[in-house]
Amino acid sequence: MIGGGQGAFIGAIHRIAASLDGLYELTAGAFSSDAEKSRATGVLLGLPPDRVYASYQDLIEQEKQRPEAERVQVISIVTPNHLHFQPAKLALENGFHVILDKPMTFSLAEAKELQQIAAASGKKLCLTHTYTGYPMVKEARQLIASGALGTIRKVYVEYPQGWLSSFEEGSDNKQAAWRTDPTRSGIAGAMGDIGTHAFNLLEYVSGLQVVKLCADINVVVAGRQLDDDGAVLLKLSNGASAVLTASQIAAGEENNVRVRAYGEKGGVEWQQVDANTLQVKWLDKPTEIWRAGTGYVSSYAQHNTRTPAGHPEGYLEAFANLYRNFALTLQAELAGEPASPEALDYPSLTEGVRGMAFIENVIASGKSDKKWTDFIV
Amino acid sequence: MIGGGQGAFIGAIHRIAASLDGLYELTAGAFSSDAEKSRATGVLLGLPPDRVYASYQDLIEQEKQRPEAERVQVISIVTPNHLHFQPAKLALENGFHVILDKPMTFSLAEAKELQQIAAASGKKLCLTHTYTGYPMVKEARQLIASGALGTIRKVYVEYPQGWLSSFEEGSDNKQAAWRTDPTRSGIAGAMGDIGTHAFNLLEYVSGLQVVKLCADINVVVAGRQLDDDGAVLLKLSNGASAVLTASQIAAGEENNVRVRAYGEKGGVEWQQVDANTLQVKWLDKPTEIWRAGTGYVSSYAQHNTRTPAGHPEGYLEAFANLYRNFALTLQAELAGEPASPEALDYPSLTEGVRGMAFIENVIASGKSDKKWTDFIV
Amino acid sequence: MIGGGQGAFIGAIHRIAASLDGLYELTAGAFSSDAEKSRATGVLLGLPPDRVYASYQDLIEQEKQRPEAERVQVISIVTPNHLHFQPAKLALENGFHVILDKPMTFSLAEAKELQQIAAASGKKLCLTHTYTGYPMVKEARQLIASGALGTIRKVYVEYPQGWLSSFEEGSDNKQAAWRTDPTRSGIAGAMGDIGTHAFNLLEYVSGLQVVKLCADINVVVAGRQLDDDGAVLLKLSNGASAVLTASQIAAGEENNVRVRAYGEKGGVEWQQVDANTLQVKWLDKPTEIWRAGTGYVSSYAQHNTRTPAGHPEGYLEAFANLYRNFALTLQAELAGEPASPEALDYPSLTEGVRGMAFIENVIASGKSDKKWTDFIV
Amino acid sequence: MIGGGQGAFIGAIHRIAASLDGLYELTAGAFSSDAEKSRATGVLLGLPPDRVYASYQDLIEQEKQRPEAERVQVISIVTPNHLHFQPAKLALENGFHVILDKPMTFSLAEAKELQQIAAASGKKLCLTHTYTGYPMVKEARQLIASGALGTIRKVYVEYPQGWLSSFEEGSDNKQAAWRTDPTRSGIAGAMGDIGTHAFNLLEYVSGLQVVKLCADINVVVAGRQLDDDGAVLLKLSNGASAVLTASQIAAGEENNVRVRAYGEKGGVEWQQVDANTLQVKWLDKPTEIWRAGTGYVSSYAQHNTRTPAGHPEGYLEAFANLYRNFALTLQAELAGEPASPEALDYPSLTEGVRGMAFIENVIASGKSDKKWTDFIV
The missing domain is CATH 3.40.50.720 (NAD(P)-binding Rossmann-like Domain)
Structure with missing residues (x-):
């Protein structure tokens, strides 16, 4: 390490x-x-x-x-x-x-x-894009990929935090210090720290790519050097639109990242505060509460769960799923065997490059007078 | 009538x-x-x-x-x-x-x-902007007006519906027919029908006015003549930013209008599906669940509630609050007495003009290549 | 009146x-x-x-x-x-x-x-047993009656309130005064005031009758003359067992009556705080969120709802359903026509007699050293 | 192992x-x-x-x-x-x-x-009584021990599961087989498997001991040899009453153990499905949502949490807390130092003996015609 x-x-x-x-x-x-x-x-x-x-x-x-x-x-x-x-x-x-x-x-x-x-x-x-390690996030992706919801038309992803509501970098908060320092964090604050997670979640769940964006990027707390809040309008590769918000000045919010995607026939909703649940919504029938650890979820969700339904797993297990899938992939390589699709489902270089492109594109858009700008990698 | x-x-x-x-x-x-x-x-x-x-x-x-x-x-x-x-x-x-x-x-x-x-x-x-008739929406406004949350920095308001996910106006759905018809509905579809509610809620709760906006307005369903989806970035009169989304193609959603506003010290969250609750969030202490019908809420919330805590009131009662407050105002006038501030708290001409300005500004912004446009009344 | x-x-x-x-x-x-x-x-x-x-x-x-x-x-x-x-x-x-x-x-x-x-x-x-006037309580009854859940095996009903946690009858609380006074309320306090509601809900939803019971009846607040808390084990007419709890000293609770019933294949759960929802649970598939105002609910739920899904109705509407169904029944009688089954579905004399029997049986059981006593009408 | x-x-x-x-x-x-x-x-x-x-x-x-x-x-x-x-x-x-x-x-x-x-x-x-390893269960215990809620008057604990709704022991379900077999499980089925957890939670959170009980113990599924459902009325050492339910035939339920305790001034509620939250309810002010990982919770909750608020921990972490506290206690012993009170807070022999006494007392009560029987260790 x-x-x-x-x-x-x-x-x-x-x-x-x-x-x-x-x-x-x-x-x-x-x-x-x-x-x-x-x-x-x-x-x-x-x-x-x-x-x-x-x-x-x-x-x-x-x-x-x-x-x-x-x-x-x-x-x-x-x-x-x-x-x-x-x-x-x-x-x-x-x-x-x-x-x-x-x-x-x-x-x-x-x-x-x-x-x-x-x-x-x-x-x-x-x-380590932790959130795409959650089994019910994987389930959302699989359900959309299966076509059960029809073509995706709208995606909302939000990541509200409140811990940078004050000038924390002025105290001895080590976490705040480097995240708000352009020499250590880069050109983005909130957009790099949590916006990239939201962006990764959006592309992973929808199976679509961002092609255009229009960003409102703000530095809310006086004296801060990097953005601590932002909202982005997006256009996706199939023509759908999306909204991404990320804030570190949403006072009173913890870390409740949430994603919703809607297709022609229904939608899905996942939020970290209830991480073992995926809400599956339908046009003409009751919303369903899909749960991790059950027998009816996909092989991807099952592979990334350790306990039967009703025994909540959380952030550490989602993180561990990344480590575990990476290890299983390496073990398969050592054994000269193909890794399973479930093991191969971890974030890697493509996600990393697109995440960095998000940072550069979103900060540029925030400074631009132009409404829509192309997402350039 | x-x-x-x-x-x-x-x-x-x-x-x-x-x-x-x-x-x-x-x-x-x-x-x-x-x-x-x-x-x-x-x-x-x-x-x-x-x-x-x-x-x-x-x-x-x-x-x-x-x-x-x-x-x-x-x-x-x-x-x-x-x-x-x-x-x-x-x-x-x-x-x-x-x-x-x-x-x-x-x-x-x-x-x-x-x-x-x-x-x-x-x-x-x-x-009849129904949603601002709910007691806990009034409570949110009062709490913010009291300064308890500090200066407001961010507002999110969303209004997702799914009932226009298909080409309903092609069937004999009378509600869909006029709402999607420019000769009866006006220049806006979703933005007029529900976007104006969201806009009214945003300005009412925050006590702020929209001064700039940047809109992504979409017609998602093939053949439809008016917008059925949109997202708007906004700037408010105190410099805060906001995001407003309204969609009628969020398949599987009913009518769950929701507003969140964050100040320096905390935030509030209200959603119609749990209409008798206002979540009050704080930077450094537990989130509080404020409930209609209790003794600790403001005179405005109390005035607009008929039952003790735990006896849910809903949409019809919120609607009735508008009628009731209007009647109390007229009765006071007839009696030659001043109406109470609680009775006077109903939406009227100013809200109506601003709502129409929202429609015209948001549709214009949706068509514009310019990012930020002034909100013109 | x-x-x-x-x-x-x-x-x-x-x-x-x-x-x-x-x-x-x-x-x-x-x-x-x-x-x-x-x-x-x-x-x-x-x-x-x-x-x-x-x-x-x-x-x-x-x-x-x-x-x-x-x-x-x-x-x-x-x-x-x-x-x-x-x-x-x-x-x-x-x-x-x-x-x-x-x-x-x-x-x-x-x-x-x-x-x-x-x-x-x-x-x-x-x-006026209000709670059985809620559309989703009616839906629970209809679903069970349809046999979709199989034979009912277990029912839980609970009614927690906290408003009598102190000696309210010692102050000028008129509501508390008569409810805790045996000369005006009868032999029961909480069991009469809210226990009868819980009992009615239990029998209505399950379609079963109580045949035996075993009660723990308590006077918790010093100086009080009637019970303010109780829990009851019950046996139902099909051999199933049930648990009923009612308390007015559950400090911090409002009025969240809740019922759950489980059959061989699944269960239902309804609670007043989320009155427009019925949770329908299944052995091998996702829990479903059935909602009032939708097209898929029974004629009974539809008949007792005034608004489309997503426009919450509450306690007053449930109460109004009793009045409305009674009026429709009387109007049919006046017109010389049969009332619809939906209109006839209001609580009447049988429910009233059984409710009074509940009060007398439960108070007697509370005083008895015998474990199971027959429910005598 | x-x-x-x-x-x-x-x-x-x-x-x-x-x-x-x-x-x-x-x-x-x-x-x-x-x-x-x-x-x-x-x-x-x-x-x-x-x-x-x-x-x-x-x-x-x-x-x-x-x-x-x-x-x-x-x-x-x-x-x-x-x-x-x-x-x-x-x-x-x-x-x-x-x-x-x-x-x-x-x-x-x-x-x-x-x-x-x-x-x-x-x-x-x-x-390994897992559930008392959760940080917010510990917080509930600490809050009650602090006297903030006043004397405890009523406790409800429930443990509903549905996985034994059918005759699973007739298939090759290894978990079901031994749990329903008196030669391997003992005299109790559900009461031993999950009832003991509920009992432990009840005594741990309330800080009180069961002194009398009255049980309704059922074998619901045909052919089963041990109880799969039960409900128990209890009297606690301070005179308060309680209700404990445990069922493995609550079809559609996963593993949502829940405890509620009410004192003179307020109450607490915890349930595993939302394990990082403790609801703290008050007679005259808003319910508070206390969260794991925050700065305002007790040293016991902080000691048993690994991540900041908003990063959910779950069942495995609760289990790990038992292992960790035991290790810290042993390490302190090796070092010749006193273990911290937080480390010493793990279930041990006393809890084990009382749990076995619960099994024997509750099964005996279930068979008895006598209403209240003393809890004998």
């Missing part, structure tokens, strides 16, 4: 997600750019001192020199955005598979370069 | 709303432009034949000639949009108060003219 | 319920045992002074002497429990139909006597 | 719960009484062959002979009920800590004996 030292939120999440199904073992880490902090985290995590490194370069170089059976196989990179590209590049080029936190890179150019590096390396990359 | 013959939806609603509190008695009507149909409806409603008229002109002229104590005092106009202005004008000019279904008129020009006519007549007009 | 003077809760509810559909006109009243108060209420309600009586005896005697076309046709009795029997008896014996608030009488003996009096009189009686 | 071979439900859950926080490593197992099956499971789990045993006796004896640093420290026993006592006894007597699935033993006598054995051994035991 690269990054994820003490005080980091997402590093701990990655470690739980990795361990949950017993498919990964944490064996080495460069947990901080501060060698001493990295060492201290290694001690806490019970790693042998010689597998705790002072830098990601050290980790990659020294692990590479270990015998193949002893070295790490997959490197998780859980650093802030500006520290995604270089470690990922180095890892791939040195023969390691990579799990990378979203958004994929600092800029679209980096993302496209990383895509090429990965292709050349023959190694695989998993991008 | 003018309009509201057999088969009409909203006429029956108006009659229930009027009778619910015992403050109105239906004594005369011109229920249809077809004299025979009007007569038949009058029979069904138990009216004396001499109070059932063949036309609205007849009704107004003949009622005016009755002694003051016997004539109708208030005329409800529940016809399609193209038949709002003339009867309302005639009624006001002949000394009758008017209750008018929304949107106020066929065009903004008519609305502004009606506003002047009303002012000159000294008679009052109530516009 | 007999009873329902100023300050009474249920009198105002009855008046709204009666007026809502325009099928009743309030023409006379004896609103209080205090002649002056009765007169004052009559003035407020706009009744002519000669139709406002000083006592129920006066009302019945004097109305009877009016010409048939001018006299009242139906008498609503909305007094406390101890004043149900005598006015109802007198009204029936003098040729008036009766609408009576629940529970039907002060004792089971009175109820059985009233049943005989009504039979002899040829007049009809409607007992 | 003892038990938990392929096809077992709860074994896999225990393994995930153990691994989730990185505090346990699975190093040995006797996964089945069939040596070959045990071996096969060991292979699947990647254990070295010499740590996979043919019987629990072998596991305990041979592990004991390993050097202390290499042997297992804690033995998880996840077998059916009839195979709890002997392995637990042997493990404790040989110096191993034990994690044991509920109910603790096959009979109350065994439970009391095991309690004495454990006391004598100086080793610790954790009983």
Whole structure:
């Protein structure tokens, strides 16, 4: 693992997600750019001192020199955005598979370069867009793909949070500090942090791509350097329209990402606060409450659930699904067998490049006087 | 009553709303432009034949000639949009108060003219924007007005319906037929029918006015003449931004209008499907479930509720609140006393003119290549 | 109307319920045992002074002497429990139909006597068990009656309130005072006031009858004279078991009566807080959300709904359904035609007698050391 | 681990719960009484062959002979009920800590004996009553313990499931087979399997003990040998009353255990389907939605949550909380330090003995003609 030292939120999440199904073992880490902090985290995590490194370069170089059976196989990179590209590049080029936190890179150019590096390396990359790891999000995608709702005509996706309602970056809130800092987060704040999740959810569930957009991007809190709120009108590849909203100043909201998609015959609705449920709505018959862990859901939903219906799984399990599917894909490769379609269903380079394109397009649209702008990758 | 013959939806609603509190008695009507149909409806409603008229002109002229104590005092106009202005004008000019279904008129020009006519007549007009008649919508407005949430920064209002997902106007669906017909509905379909409700809710709850907008207006169903879907980015008078969506092709949705507004310290959320509840959210403490009929809500919510907490009131009671408040205002006038602020809180000419301005501005924006356009009244 | 003077809760509810559909006109009243108060209420309600009586005896005697076309046709009795029997008896014996608030009488003996009096009189009686007036409660009954769920095996009904958590009868709470007073309420407090509603709902929805019971009846608040809490184990006529709970000391609860019934193949759940929804659950497929106002519900649900799906109706409309169905039944009788099954579906004498039997059986069981006691009517 | 071979439900859950926080490593197992099956499971789990045993006796004896640093420290026993006592006894007597699935033993006598054995051994035991591992269940307990709700007066706990609505034990449903078999499950079916959870939740949340009970215990499905449904009236140690229901024939229900407790000033409600929420209700102010992961909840809720508010945790995390708190307690012991009160808050021997007493008392009451029977331990 690269990054994820003490005080980091997402590093701990990655470690739980990795361990949950017993498919990964944490064996080495460069947990901080501060060698001493990295060492201290290694001690806490019970790693042998010689597998705790002072830098990601050290980790990659020294692990590479270990015998193949002893070295790490997959490197998780859980650093802030500006520290995604270089470690990922180095890892791939040195023969390691990579799990990378979203958004994929600092800029679209980096993302496209990383895509090429990965292709050349023959190694695989998993991008942790958590929300598409939920079984009932997968069910929504499968139901739409099956044609049961007819052609999709409208998609709404929203991601409201309230935790940046005040000038948190002025206090010692480490999470707020880097996310609102253009030198670490990139050109976008809320649009990069949560807008990319909403965008990924929109394209994943609908099976469609954004082709045009028109954005209202706002910096609401005085003194803030990056956007903390936005709303986007979108046109999709089949001509349907969509609306995406993401806000970090919706005071009193936690993290209730929600998606709704409507076709000719019905619609689907999923929201994280009730993550094990997919509402399936019909023009002329009762709304149905589809539930994770039941026998009637698709192989994709079943594959990504560990417990019978009524035993709620949540965010950590959704995260773990990404790790698990990536591991199953790698195991299949090692075994010289094809991975199952369910295992292969994890976010990767294409999603990463499109996510970075979203960031650049949406920020540009926000500044433009033109109404509709093309979504350019 | 003018309009509201057999088969009409909203006429029956108006009659229930009027009778619910015992403050109105239906004594005369011109229920249809077809004299025979009007007569038949009058029979069904138990009216004396001499109070059932063949036309609205007849009704107004003949009622005016009755002694003051016997004539109708208030005329409800529940016809399609193209038949709002003339009867309302005639009624006001002949000394009758008017209750008018929304949107106020066929065009903004008519609305502004009606506003002047009303002012000159000294008679009052109530516009039936039902949703702002709900007690917990009033509570949301009062809470925001009190400053408890701080400055409002973001408002979302949505109005999803699915009943026009197919080409209903091709069948004998009378409701669909006139609403999708530009000669009867005006330049807007969904934006006029439900978008105006959403707009009214947005301005009423927030206490702010729309000053700019950017609209994506769609005709989704093949063959349809007017918009059946739209999304609008908005700027409000205090600089806040908002998003309004209205759709009649959200297959599987009923009529779940919803509004959320966020200030510096917290937010409110109301949706019609749970109409007796207002969610009040705070930055640093638990969300509160405020309920109609309780002792802790404002005088406005209490005034507009008939039952103790836990006895759900709904759409008809919200509608009846408009009728009741209008009656209380007229009674106060008759008594030479000031009406209470709670009674005066019903939608009227200003709301009607702004609603028509919304229709014209939003349709124009939908056709424009320009991103932001000023909201012009 | 007999009873329902100023300050009474249920009198105002009855008046709204009666007026809502325009099928009743309030023409006379004896609103209080205090002649002056009765007169004052009559003035407020706009009744002519000669139709406002000083006592129920006066009302019945004097109305009877009016010409048939001018006299009242139906008498609503909305007094406390101890004043149900005598006015109802007198009204029936003098040729008036009766609408009576629940529970039907002060004792089971009175109820059985009233049943005989009504039979002899040829007049009809409607007992206002509000909750079985809700369209989706009717839908639950119809669905079970259709056999779609298979044999019913278990029923839960609960009625939690919190408003008597303190010694309210010690303050000037008029509602609390008579409900906790054995001389006015009868032998039961909560069991009579809300337990009878729960019991009626249980038998109505399941289509089964209680045959045995075992009750835990409690007086929780110090100083109170009647029960304010209870739970009852029940055996039903088909051998199924049930649980009924009713409490007025569930602090923080409003009035959320709820019923669940399970058969071999599935179950239903209805609760007043979401009154327009019936959850229909199945062993092997998704739970369905059946909604009032839709095209797929039964004729009973449709008949008892005034608005399309998504326009919530509530407690007043449920109450009005009782009044409306009673009126339709009486109108059919007047017309010499059979009333429709939907119109005939209102609570009457049988439900009233069984409700009084519930009160006497449940209080007796609460005092008994014996576990199961037969339900004796 | 003892038990938990392929096809077992709860074994896999225990393994995930153990691994989730990185505090346990699975190093040995006797996964089945069939040596070959045990071996096969060991292979699947990647254990070295010499740590996979043919019987629990072998596991305990041979592990004991390993050097202390290499042997297992804690033995998880996840077998059916009839195979709890002997392995637990042997493990404790040989110096191993034990994690044991509920109910603790096959009979109350065994439970009391095991309690004495454990006391004598100086080793610790954790009983996996999952539901009291949820952070918001802990919050409910803490809130009641704080006195904020006043004296508790009424508790409702319900546990509805539908999965045994048919004669599942007649098919090859392994889970159904042993749970409905008196030789493996004990004298109770539903009351042992889920009734004990409900009982534990009731006593844990309220902080009170059951002192009397009156049970209606049913075998609903033809041919079944053990109860599949029941309802119990209870009296608690402070004089309050309670109702407990548990059913496995509530067709269409999943696993939605729910508890509500009411005091003089307010109440709490928690249900597993919305596990991260605690509803806190008050007599005179709005209901509050307390959420896991927030800053305002108690140290107990915070200690048992891994993610910020809005990132749902579920059943596996609740289960993992038991494992984690047990590990923290053992680590503190190893370190010679007192464990924190939050770590010590896991179910153990007292809860196990009371759970077995519940089974014996409730089944006896179900067969008794006497109404109230004392709860005897």
